[in-house]
Amino acid sequence: MAVPRINRLGDLQLKIMKVLWDSSEATVAEVHENLSVEADFAYTTIATMLRKMEARGLVKHRAEERKFLYRAKVKADDVKSKMSTHFVERMFEGSLADMVSHLLTTHEVSREELDRLSQLIAERKKKL
Secondary structure (H helix, E strand, O other), X not given: OOOOOOOOOOHHHHHHHHHHHHHOOEOHHHHHHHHOOOOOOOXXXXXXXXXXXXXXXXXXXXXXXXXXXXXXXOOXXXXXXXXXXXXXXXXXXXXXXXXXXXXXXXXXXXXXXHHHHHHHHHHHHHHO
């Protein structure tokens, strides 16, 4: 089986993955209930999306009685890595500095966040 393309997940797909990562396994009804807190998704929309995600190799299911229990086949860290790399490459031509500069000029940043960024940069410099 081919490796799933995880660099492009839509908003709903990502929300479903987060539910599965948090719960390890969930039925369509449980995913639907979890997502209904923030938006009004149809049950059938969630079921269809889970089937499509399974076809892509992102999730898999097992049958238990008359229910399908879905779980993630890809790790959260792998998705974060692939999606962020894809984003930096497409939007900033691979320049992490350009991305950080953009974020610092377009978002409110607290002193604590700046201190944390400085600490992360210092730690990374030590590894070079």
